[in-house]
Every structure is written in structure tokens, then in C-alpha cells.
Amino acid sequence: MPRMAADDRVSTKVGGSTLKSASVELAQGDIVNGRYRLEQFLSSGGMGRVWQATDLDLRREVAIKLMHPGLVATQTARERFLREAQSAARLRSANVVSILDVKVDTERGVPYLTMELLRGEDLSRRLERGPLSYAQTMAVITDLCAAITEAHAKGIIHRDLKPANIFLLEGRLDRGRELVAKVLDFGIVKSLAIDSLEHAHSSEPRALTMAGTALGTVTYMSPEQAEDAQNVDHRADLWSIAALCFECLTGKRAFRAKSLAELIRETGGPRVVPSNIADNLPRGFDAWFARATHHEIDQRFSSVAQLLEGLAALGKTQAPSAGPGPSASLPPPSRSWASDANQIDINELRLLTFKNNVVNEFLDSGSKYFVVGSKGLGKTLLLTYKRSLLHEQYQGGDERKQAAVKFIPEGRPYLDLMSDLPSVGKAEITLMSELHSCKRMWGFAFRIAALSHHAGVGAGASSDERDELLRIAAPIRAMLEGRKAEPTVVVKQLLALSFGELKQMLDRSESFLEYKIRSLHSPTFIFVDKLDQALRQLPRQAWIAMQAGMIEAAWDLMSTNAHVKVFATIREEAFAEYESDIKANLHGATTALRYTKRDLKDMLEKLTYFYERVHLRDFVRLDHITTTRGARGEQPFDFIYRHTLGRPRDLVIIASEISRNRGAPIDEQLFKRVIRETSAGMLVANVFLEMRVFLEILRDRDERGRFLALLRNDILTAEDLIDVWCRFHGFEREYYELHGREAEGVYHPFRELFDCGLLGVVVRDPATGRRSQHFRQPRDAVGGSRRQLPPSPHYLLHPALQALVMQLAGGGGFVPFRHVVIGHQQPWPSYYGRMIEVQRELQRGADRGDEDSEDAVFDVLARFDGHVGAGESVEVARHLVAATSAFAELTTRLEHRGWDDLHLALLELFPARRSVSSAAQVVAAPERAVERAAWSGDHDEGGEDGELGGPDTTMGPTHRAAVAMLLIDIVASTEFVEHHGDTMLVEFLRDIRDVLTHDSHEAPRVIKGVGDGYLVVYGTVSGALASARALLGGLEDRSSLRLVVHWGDVHVGAADVYGVEVHRLFRLEKVAERARVGPPGPVTLPTPGRVMLSSAAVESLPREQRGGFERVGTFRIKGFEDPAEVWVESEPR
Structure with a gap:
């Protein structure tokens, strides 16, 4: 822990460097040694920070490990960093990360090494989602043993084997195994060869670690390493491998010690029995683990090969275990799902927090203070986790040092009485709508709160200071005299003053508070959370300015006194909207939460195992979902994801509802009903509340219901939007034609739907030309109701909104289109437009009462969808359908009945073939793809009938x-x-x-x-x-x-x-x-x-x-x- 003297700076990187050395930290875009451009932060370890980088000389992607700035000036640390490079570079194993280069950045003096860039995840992240099977464990341990065998053969002992130092390569199935592992981080190796060399050239052997000091991670450390790390042999690594194997199979750590003393006591007592921790372990694993971690070193396995051979032998007696089937009963959940971070026990934060690169950067970095994100992304959880890590770091010393560190609030971050804001008048609203005024209020509030937690610092020590105190309003003066307060409470007191009183007090106290805050030398951490929720009743501009003013004031305070640190959350919509001269400086201190679809799936897998004690697949108990109204099927997670707004909280809410229904057999119909009802009843309702400050029409529940009741389909054209607008506002179409096209408010209900992420558009990728669906994501800026909708050939209702509209319509007036899968990033193939038009013509002719023709049309569409789903090209599928007798009968019927518009729409989707001979072949085998047919209407390289050219294209099917x-x-x-x-x-x-x-x-x-x-x-x-x-x-x-x-x-x-x-x-x-x-x-x-x-x-x-x-x-x-x-x-x- 850093020494808390007057000249120290507070470390906000857990277990890391101080801010004195932060000036040499590199950031994204920086170029190391004129060659490596830093692209993306990946992880942080004890010796350095790892980035994805571009090798500008060789034009390739690499990983680069930069020594921690706080360690650069330490000769011992520099030598240890070099030792890592030397040790890893000596190994030529496919299961050890390859070292490409090692040098010192000439401009900054920072040592670095470059490695091959690996794609995948480390074992610790994989184990967060639950234990591995025996086969998966064997794959990982086999690769680990191969790497360590190579190291031991060269006299190298790793001494820090742990899940974070084992990397699982992404998608490496070419070796016939699901998991392929590589060993990372040789930062604390003991090299027998190097030690011998040092001893030969020195009169006194000098170890890079103080004698008797234990190196490594306590949980995986052998007891002899805990006692004296310098005098261990290769068997220290064998102990770590056994502990890793235990964790892979059980999902739990074999040893729970957090200190060396605890480890020695724990390993000296009775050994944990693996079968008491988890079921379905291979027979004999208890005995294998007992030998691998025996108290006496000589009683353990003597080599890596012997240890691996013993583990592999267990698989020969293991009985295969079957997971629960679709109707199997599952054990009751271990606890209820928590959709709010304040419902989670702080001791469980490590188990619940999903960590991607963005999250790791915030938790590990010493220069990240603000968490930006939309509602439901986990800002509170992340801020709470950061607070708990800092608390562990600074509360681990003696009582005097513990007393010196202040956390404000003293409990976990929470929504305080800010939601009970006093009634404010027009003058106060105007004040809160100005960024400069908000910044001044928050600057005052932060200083008062910080001083109130340090007894005697804020009180007047002289007559002049006492006079200064009298200029401050009595309730706030009491805070400086000893009553602890939080910044939000101070702001409430400020807003209770009249406009004139407030301005006068801020002006008079500014110099006094600045002097006092600079005299503060004790570490102080302030946390501000859920401000957006507390201010949700304010107008939009005030809602934005109050949040922006808060983080700018926090930044200024930290620049004034480096002992005071402010960690805060801010809504992405507010951060993106406001403008300021210093905003650019805040980006480096801000973590913007981002989750890919893959991240969300891994997160749900992890949470499912935590709450339900089963894997996601066993929790859902379905392998395949037939998507809405006859379209092709998809995986259960894909179905869930389409019904969310791309946020972790949405997944938790849906999973919680699935858990409530787990007592009954979950079939596909129940699964889909739960997802739809939950997304309609909770997710959609919540998003209208969360986006309230940006809404004008849809913020009112009655108006929202009246608007949604006018929607007739889940896919709309621009003309449909105009029609709904006219009916909603009670205007004739003529009025729109005269005044509406240029009016700012023409589309605002639909613009508000788009900003809420509930109305999608069709976009074209400029690089590929392909179209896909886009719904506003949490990271996207909010346009607001005075801006036009993005142009699109079709506008799409989110699946969750569809479910709500169908409830409002009672299954009557709302008719979704079939065979069109709607969801963010779903493709939008060109035939969708024609398929939709066919169904529109059916709806327009509904008063004909021709149910036979309607059934026949949907049968034709289902055949076409089936062909495409089976992998046929669209053109082949179209011609296959057009060549069937069913299609011929349908078109003949429509022609006889005069349903010309529907007939023409079908012919546009399924054009008649021009080659009689080719058509005859298709009729002879109507369900088989005729790949010799025309591939697209634009292809003109074949014969006159559009068939593929080439020699002898007239061959018969059996030639x-x-x-x-x-x-x-x-x-x-x-x-x-x-x-x-x-x-x-x-x-x-x-x-x-x-x-x-x-x-x-x-x-x-x-x-x-x-x-x-x-x-x-x-x-x-x-x-x-x-x-x-x-x-x-x-x-x-x-x-x-x-x-x-x-x-x-x-x-x-x-x-x-x-x-x-x-x-x-x-x-x-x-x-x-x-x-x-x-x-x-x-x-x-x-x-x-x-x-x-x-x-x-x-x-x-x-x-x-x-x-x-x-x-x-x-x-x-x-x-x-x-x-x-x-x-x-x-x-x-």
C-alpha cells in the first residue's frame, strides 16, 4: 500500500502504481519506439499492461506488454521484466506465447516486449461461466503440461500458474479438440540457468527477489513456495497444476487463503475433498488430488508427465454424464436473480461481474474515474465493484492508516434523498440548465463533502476563517464543523436557497474552500451514482447540464488535489449531448461501457451458472427455436437477444422470468410466451421511463397507448408513417401535403420510438453493399423529437414492442408479417420487400373472403422460406417454387378471380422461367435445387435463356x-x-x-x-x-x-x-x-x-x-x- 505522507498521491489502480508515475502511462494511439501503435487495452498484470498494437514496420497485429510506469525506475523490477522475456523466448512450445521483440522505448524509457496476438479468452474468464467437463479439462491441462514440461527441461520454473495466465485460443478445432491453451506471463519465473550464470559472475549471488519472499498468487501456491520462493524446485508448478485442475472440474478454488500465513495454515490442515464440492467428477479424482497436493513433497507426483498420466487414467473409468433433457427437472435456483446492483451482496461482486476489456480497464487502471453508459448496462455494479476493490486495498493496513482513508458515502453507492428534490422554481430550473452554474454548484458540494469527513479541517482555526464560515449558510456550515455530508445532500441544500442567496454564497466562499481543500492530505474517495434517476423529473437541458457539470467539477477537484478522487456514473445520452471546452480531457478518464452480442451471451452463461447452478443450455433446455410466424429457426439465446435492447439488465429480467417458470416443463411455446410477455410488460415499459426526458408524446401513458393502437403491421413504409401521423393528430392528408412535409413535428412519435430503440431502419453497409437492420443501441446518440428519422425503405417494430402492440390489439387489428425475422443486425435480403408486398396485397384484399387463396399464398411462401433455410440460393429457391404445380394452380386461380395486384406481386417474387427445358427438369424434381438455372436476373454470360455456359450444358440428369x-x-x-x-x-x-x-x-x-x-x-x-x-x-x-x-x-x-x-x-x-x-x-x-x-x-x-x-x-x-x-x-x- 502506498505510504500516506504529505507528498504522496492516492493510487486508484488497485494494487498498482501511484499518480506520480501516471504521466508516463501510454494511451490508445500512442506509438512505442516509433514502431508499435497502441490500438486497444487488453489486460493488466503485476509487471505491466498489455495492449493490442499494430507493428507499423511489418503491418501486422501484435500484443505488446509495457512495464508499469511505477516500476520503471526500479532496477530489480526492470531486471525481472527482462527475465520474463528471456525465459519465454527460450521456449519453443506451441503452448507458450511467442515472444517477438524486447526493447526499451527510447522516448519514455519504458521497457516492453511484443508477443503474438492471441484471440480468445483466459481461463479465469471461462471459469466465470462455470466449470469445464473432464474432456475440456484434460485438453487444457494437457496443453499446460506440454508447456511446463518444455520449461522444466530448460531449467525454468514458472511459479505463478493461475487461470489468468492460461489463454484459451478461439475456435481452435483443427486439432480435434474444443479447447487449446497457451501459457502466458513468465514474469516471476525462477530460471536455474540464469541463476547459475549470475552466481558465476558475482562474488555474492544476487536474487531478483528478496530471500524468503513468496512470489506468485496465493490461491495456487505450494506451501514451500509460501515459505521461501527462492528455494523451490519444479514441483511447485505441479502443485499449481493440481489446484488449476481442481478449479476446472469443480468451478471452485481448492484453497481460499488470502495471505501467506492463511495458506500455510490451510495447507497444513485436512485437505479438501473434491467430491464433496462437485458431482460428476471422474472416479479416482479425490485420490489423484490428494497425492498432487500432499503435505510431504516427496509423496507428490515427481514430474509433469507422471501427474498428467495419472489424470488421464481417470478418464478410462469415467461414466458419461447426461445433461437434463427437455422435460427433466432441474435443481431449485440457489438464489433469486438480481436486476439491480444494490440487491447484490458486496462479497459476491467478484462472482457476478462480467469482465470484458472495457470493464477490466476501468477496474485496473489508475486513471479511469467516470463510467458512461445507458440505463441497464451495469454502471452501478461496476462502480460498486471499484469501490470494494479500493476499500480492500486501503483498509488492509494498521488502524491509523485505515482511519486516514475516507470513503464518501461510507456505505456502498446508492440513490440518496436526491429523488426528494425540493420544489424548484423557474429561476432554479434556468440555473440547472446552464453548465457553468451546475459546475460551480458541484464544485462547492464536492469540497464541502470532502472536508466534512475530515474532523477539524473545515472548521475555522483563526478569527478570519471563522468570519469566512459565517458567510456560509447555517445548514452547510454545520457540515464543515463536523456533520458528515455527501455531495448530493449539499446540492439539495444549495437548491433550497433563493437564486440570489445561492450566487452570493458561491462567490464569497470560493477562495476559502479552495484554500481548505488544498490543505487536505488524506486519501478521500467520493462516489456519485444514479444522478440521472434522481433528476429524471427535470427538463432535458437541466438533466444533461447537472450530470455534465458534476463530472467537470469532479475533474477540476482532482486536478486541484490529487488526494481526492471522484468516481461517478453518467448516462451516455447526457455525456454525448453536452458540449464543453474541457470535454476532450474527460475522455481519457472515462470508461464507456460496451458489450458485444458475444459478451452478452458469455455474461448470461456466467450469471446462469451463478444463480441456477447449471449451464445456460441446461437452464433453457431447448436447442432450437422456431422463430415467429413460420420463419427459419434460431438458437435460444438469439431469440432472447432479439427481444432485448442490447443491455445486460434485459437479459437478467428475462432469465429471472424463465427461472420463475422452471417448475413446469419448458417447451418451445412456453419459452416464447415468457420471453414475449416479459419483453412487452417490463422492458418496453421501462425504456419509456428511462428515456422520459427525451420524450414529448410517448412519455404520457394514455397518449402512448392511443398511438400504438394505430399501428397495424410490424413493418411500415414511409407512407404508413404519414398515415399514422395524420390519424394520430386528427389531420387530413391534404393538410400534411400542404404543411406537414417540412414541419419539425411531423414524425415525432416515430422519432421517439427510434430513440428508444424500438423502431428500426434498414441500412446498407457502404463497404459490402449488403443491407441489415439497425435499432438504436445503448451506445448510439439520441437524435431527439425535432430531428428527422433516418431514411429507410422500411421501418421495423422491435420484437418486444410487437409483443406489446399485440397485447393492446387483443390479437385483432395488428397483423405481423410472416417469414421475416426482425432484430438488430439481422440481414435484410432483397426478397424481403417482395415478400412483404405479397402479404400487403393479401391484407388489402381481406374483404374478398378468399381463404383458400390466402392459405395457398402462405403455403407458397413457406416452401420458399424452407428452401432458403435449407441453404439454397434465393434465385434457385424462387425458381423451384415457380416450377411447382401448386404455384401454377395459385396463379391461375388469382387470374380467374381478378386478383391482379396479388397475382403481379407473386410473379415479382417468383418470376416465370423462360427456359422450357429447364422448367421441365425442375418439375420432374421439384424439391431439388437446379444449380444450372439462371443465378440472377443480372447475369448475362450464359445462353439466351440465362443458363450457365460452358461445354456440353445440355447433358441430361443421368448422363x-x-x-x-x-x-x-x-x-x-x-x-x-x-x-x-x-x-x-x-x-x-x-x-x-x-x-x-x-x-x-x-x-x-x-x-x-x-x-x-x-x-x-x-x-x-x-x-x-x-x-x-x-x-x-x-x-x-x-x-x-x-x-x-x-x-x-x-x-x-x-x-x-x-x-x-x-x-x-x-x-x-x-x-x-x-x-x-x-x-x-x-x-x-x-x-x-x-x-x-x-x-x-x-x-x-x-x-x-x-x-x-x-x-x-x-x-x-x-x-x-x-x-x-x-x-x-x-x-x-
Whole structure:
């Protein structure tokens, strides 16, 4: 803990450096040593801070670890930092992070090391979501043991193995395992080789750690390391591995000690029995753990290999455990879900707080004071957590030092009596609407509050000071004389004064309070929270200015006296709206809460395990949800996410309601009903209250109900918005045409819906041209009711709002569109517009009473949706439906009945085919994709009927022919989905298809979707190679695709190709080095980014084209009678 002398500065980084050294801290955008640009803060450890950076010389992403500024001047720490780099660099293990560079920044004198940038999460974050299975644990421990074995072989002992130092790579399924781990942070290693070298060159051996000092994290430390860290051997790491394994399998720490003395006592007593902590452990684990952590060192495993062998043997006797099925009963929840941070026990904050990079930065940094975010993002939870960490840090010393540190308020941050604001008049409202005045009030309030908690500091010590005190109003003067107060209470007292009294007191007391606050030398922490909620009855400008004035006054106070620190929350809408000269200075001190969809899913997984003691999948007990009104299905979390506003609190509220219903079997219908009712009844109602200061129409419940009752569909056009506006305001359309188009208030109910995140728009990505849906997210600025809506071909009601409107309509006047999935970031394919128009025409003709035609239309739409959902291209699906007898009968009926508008809308969605022969093939096999058909209406490279060109396109569906086959497979597709999402995978596949159909020199005969790629048939190998090269040429990362070309006789169907040669093609793709016949050659498998060919494919090429290939070797391949040769295209130069 920092020494609390007069010249000290208060440390606000838990366990970290002081503000004296903060001036050399680097920030985003800074360039280290003229080469590495800092892009994003990742984490902080005992020795340094880790950033994602760009290597400007090599144009690649790296991780860079910068030594903590507070340690730079310490020679011992600098040597230890160098030792980490030296130790890690000596290791050549796939399970140790690779060190790329180690130097000292010449400008700032800060040592740094650069490493490979890893994608994924550390083990501590993964364990926050619950324990691992035995198989997952074995994967992690196996990799950990591989790394430590390499280290021990080189005389290196890690001494700080813990979950935070083990990194799980994202999506690494290429090794046949779910989890792949790498060891990080060799900052406190004991290197036997280096120690020996130091001893050889010195008359007195000098350790980098004081003799007898324990290094490492207490929870995972062996008792001998706790007693004397300098005299441990490799078995200290074995103890840590055992403790890690215990935590992976049980979700609990094996040892709970928080100090070395506690650890020695705990490890010297009876050992914890793992089976008493968790069920479903492998048989024999209790005995394995008891041996691994035996009191006597000699009774433990003697090596990493022996320890791992013993753990692996347990799996041979483990019985597989089955998770609960859809109707299985679950144990009762351990506690009720808490949607407000004030309901959470402070001792449970560590277990509940979800930490992404943004959260870690706030908790770890010594220069972050303000938390910015919309309602429901967890600002209070984070502020409370920060307070508890600081309290642990500063209350751990002797009583004198504890008494010197002040926390205001003395309890946890909470909403005080500010909500009981006295009635204020117009003058006070005007005052609170001015940023400068608000800043002065808060500056006064902070100083009074800080001085009131230090007895005797605020009281007048001389006659002059007593005279100064008399200028301050009596209730506030009492605070300076010993009555403790909080800043919000002081502000309330100020607002109780008349405008003249307030201004006079602020003017007269300014110099006196400035002198007093500068004389304060004891650490003082002030916390302000939920100010937005306390001020919610104020007009918008006052609501913004009071929050902005608060953080600017806090910043000024901290600049005046570095011993006083103010931590506060502020609504994102207020922070984004206000303007000020010093606002730019606040950004570096501000943490803006941001959560990705992946973050929210991990957060819900973690909270589910905490509250329910089961994983999310077992809690929901559903694998798949059929989405609204016949559209394609989705994962349960995706369904939940679409019904939220992208906030953690929304997830907690919904999960709480699911928990309430867990006594009954949860089927899909109950699950969807709970989600919809909860989102409609609680989330939507809450957001109107939270956004009250920004609303004019929708803040009134009756007006809001009257407006929502006018909505008839969940997807609206601009004309629909105009119609609703006219009816809501009671104006004729003629009035709108004359006056409404330019009027500021024309759309305001819809603008307010948009600002509340309940009305979405369709946006186009300028980079890709693709359209998607966008609903205002918590991080987006608020436009306000006087600004126009973003232009959009369609406006979309949020799924939660849809559920509310359907309740208001009683299932009558509101009709949602079918087969359209609405939600933030959901794609908006071009056919949605035509599908919606078909259903609009159905609604317009509802008075016809033609239920048969209506049923037939929805049947056609369902067929189309089914084809697209099964992976067919949109164009193929359209032509498949158009070629069915059901569609022909429907269009004939509509034509006979004169329903022309609906007939034309259907023909626009399902255009009639122009090729009679192709249509005949589709009718013969109506449910199969005819990939030889026209791929898009804009494609004009084929014959006159739009069919794909190329040799011999008239082949029948059962003709046998010698063809070239190109197999395209996306490498690590699971990693791709986890990183980018299912939608991006579909788009990637679509892009591949576009290249194949539009950019190929030779048009393909057949394109067939297979797994995570395509099987494409060409007339020549040259054509297949040209397409493969076109694909690779358009990729940033050529290794993301695996391409194989083969030649052979096959049967060609309308959309398929089959025969023994097709099976051989797939076998070729799987060939690996272990199947090689003979010694290795100059080229070894795999060959990422290069096309692989069979010998048959190479031999079918004209002789003059065979020069660009290299022979890999001969391999035994299943399906080939004899060993087969494999070739690869030469690397591009």
C-alpha cells in the first residue's frame, strides 16, 4: 500500500502504481519506439499492461506488454521484466506465447516486449461461466503440461500458474479438440540457468527477489513456495497444476487463503475433498488430488508427465454424464436473480461481474474515474465493484492508516434523498440548465463533502476563517464543523436557497474552500451514482447540464488535489449531448461501457451458472427455436437477444422470468410466451421511463397507448408513417401535403420510438453493399423529437414492442408479417420487400373472403422460406417454387378471380422461367435445387435463356461424363462463426458462389453446397483451376480456403454429382502426412493457400500447362486401390 505522507498521491489502480508515475502511462494511439501503435487495452498484470498494437514496420497485429510506469525506475523490477522475456523466448512450445521483440522505448524509457496476438479468452474468464467437463479439462491441462514440461527441461520454473495466465485460443478445432491453451506471463519465473550464470559472475549471488519472499498468487501456491520462493524446485508448478485442475472440474478454488500465513495454515490442515464440492467428477479424482497436493513433497507426483498420466487414467473409468433433457427437472435456483446492483451482496461482486476489456480497464487502471453508459448496462455494479476493490486495498493496513482513508458515502453507492428534490422554481430550473452554474454548484458540494469527513479541517482555526464560515449558510456550515455530508445532500441544500442567496454564497466562499481543500492530505474517495434517476423529473437541458457539470467539477477537484478522487456514473445520452471546452480531457478518464452480442451471451452463461447452478443450455433446455410466424429457426439465446435492447439488465429480467417458470416443463411455446410477455410488460415499459426526458408524446401513458393502437403491421413504409401521423393528430392528408412535409413535428412519435430503440431502419453497409437492420443501441446518440428519422425503405417494430402492440390489439387489428425475422443486425435480403408486398396485397384484399387463396399464398411462401433455410440460393429457391404445380394452380386461380395486384406481386417474387427445358427438369424434381438455372436476373454470360455456359450444358440428369471437380472448404468454419456470426458465414459462402458464377472463365455445370463449402463441376481442369485462382486472388487470407481439384467419370444430376470419383475427391481433401508412403519431400501437408490436385487432374491438363505444379508425394488414401500421387500448385511469386 502506498505510504500516506504529505507528498504522496492516492493510487486508484488497485494494487498498482501511484499518480506520480501516471504521466508516463501510454494511451490508445500512442506509438512505442516509433514502431508499435497502441490500438486497444487488453489486460493488466503485476509487471505491466498489455495492449493490442499494430507493428507499423511489418503491418501486422501484435500484443505488446509495457512495464508499469511505477516500476520503471526500479532496477530489480526492470531486471525481472527482462527475465520474463528471456525465459519465454527460450521456449519453443506451441503452448507458450511467442515472444517477438524486447526493447526499451527510447522516448519514455519504458521497457516492453511484443508477443503474438492471441484471440480468445483466459481461463479465469471461462471459469466465470462455470466449470469445464473432464474432456475440456484434460485438453487444457494437457496443453499446460506440454508447456511446463518444455520449461522444466530448460531449467525454468514458472511459479505463478493461475487461470489468468492460461489463454484459451478461439475456435481452435483443427486439432480435434474444443479447447487449446497457451501459457502466458513468465514474469516471476525462477530460471536455474540464469541463476547459475549470475552466481558465476558475482562474488555474492544476487536474487531478483528478496530471500524468503513468496512470489506468485496465493490461491495456487505450494506451501514451500509460501515459505521461501527462492528455494523451490519444479514441483511447485505441479502443485499449481493440481489446484488449476481442481478449479476446472469443480468451478471452485481448492484453497481460499488470502495471505501467506492463511495458506500455510490451510495447507497444513485436512485437505479438501473434491467430491464433496462437485458431482460428476471422474472416479479416482479425490485420490489423484490428494497425492498432487500432499503435505510431504516427496509423496507428490515427481514430474509433469507422471501427474498428467495419472489424470488421464481417470478418464478410462469415467461414466458419461447426461445433461437434463427437455422435460427433466432441474435443481431449485440457489438464489433469486438480481436486476439491480444494490440487491447484490458486496462479497459476491467478484462472482457476478462480467469482465470484458472495457470493464477490466476501468477496474485496473489508475486513471479511469467516470463510467458512461445507458440505463441497464451495469454502471452501478461496476462502480460498486471499484469501490470494494479500493476499500480492500486501503483498509488492509494498521488502524491509523485505515482511519486516514475516507470513503464518501461510507456505505456502498446508492440513490440518496436526491429523488426528494425540493420544489424548484423557474429561476432554479434556468440555473440547472446552464453548465457553468451546475459546475460551480458541484464544485462547492464536492469540497464541502470532502472536508466534512475530515474532523477539524473545515472548521475555522483563526478569527478570519471563522468570519469566512459565517458567510456560509447555517445548514452547510454545520457540515464543515463536523456533520458528515455527501455531495448530493449539499446540492439539495444549495437548491433550497433563493437564486440570489445561492450566487452570493458561491462567490464569497470560493477562495476559502479552495484554500481548505488544498490543505487536505488524506486519501478521500467520493462516489456519485444514479444522478440521472434522481433528476429524471427535470427538463432535458437541466438533466444533461447537472450530470455534465458534476463530472467537470469532479475533474477540476482532482486536478486541484490529487488526494481526492471522484468516481461517478453518467448516462451516455447526457455525456454525448453536452458540449464543453474541457470535454476532450474527460475522455481519457472515462470508461464507456460496451458489450458485444458475444459478451452478452458469455455474461448470461456466467450469471446462469451463478444463480441456477447449471449451464445456460441446461437452464433453457431447448436447442432450437422456431422463430415467429413460420420463419427459419434460431438458437435460444438469439431469440432472447432479439427481444432485448442490447443491455445486460434485459437479459437478467428475462432469465429471472424463465427461472420463475422452471417448475413446469419448458417447451418451445412456453419459452416464447415468457420471453414475449416479459419483453412487452417490463422492458418496453421501462425504456419509456428511462428515456422520459427525451420524450414529448410517448412519455404520457394514455397518449402512448392511443398511438400504438394505430399501428397495424410490424413493418411500415414511409407512407404508413404519414398515415399514422395524420390519424394520430386528427389531420387530413391534404393538410400534411400542404404543411406537414417540412414541419419539425411531423414524425415525432416515430422519432421517439427510434430513440428508444424500438423502431428500426434498414441500412446498407457502404463497404459490402449488403443491407441489415439497425435499432438504436445503448451506445448510439439520441437524435431527439425535432430531428428527422433516418431514411429507410422500411421501418421495423422491435420484437418486444410487437409483443406489446399485440397485447393492446387483443390479437385483432395488428397483423405481423410472416417469414421475416426482425432484430438488430439481422440481414435484410432483397426478397424481403417482395415478400412483404405479397402479404400487403393479401391484407388489402381481406374483404374478398378468399381463404383458400390466402392459405395457398402462405403455403407458397413457406416452401420458399424452407428452401432458403435449407441453404439454397434465393434465385434457385424462387425458381423451384415457380416450377411447382401448386404455384401454377395459385396463379391461375388469382387470374380467374381478378386478383391482379396479388397475382403481379407473386410473379415479382417468383418470376416465370423462360427456359422450357429447364422448367421441365425442375418439375420432374421439384424439391431439388437446379444449380444450372439462371443465378440472377443480372447475369448475362450464359445462353439466351440465362443458363450457365460452358461445354456440353445440355447433358441430361443421368448422363455419365468425365469432368473436373473443384472442392471448396472453409478452414476452421466454427472459429469463423464464433468470431463473425452465422450471418457472415452465409455471406462468405454467397460471395464464393458469386465468384464461381460471375468471375469464372468457364461456367460451372453444377454447384452443390457441401458442409462449409461447395462441390463445383467443370468441363475442364483448366476451368476449375481458373475459378480456384479467382477465389484465392480475392482473399486477404488465402489459407482460409482449402481447394482440391480432381478429374474422373461421374454421374451428373440436375443439381448433384455422384459416383466413386466424388468420394475420392473428398478423401483427397482429408489426406495428411501420416498417410505418406516414403520419406518426406520438399513439400509437406497441409499446404494452406495452395490448390491441391490429384494425379488424374494434372494428367488431364495440356502438357504445356503442367509446369506450374509440384509433386507432394505418394499417399495411401482410402478409396484408392493403390497409393496415389498428390500435387499442389506452385506458390505464387
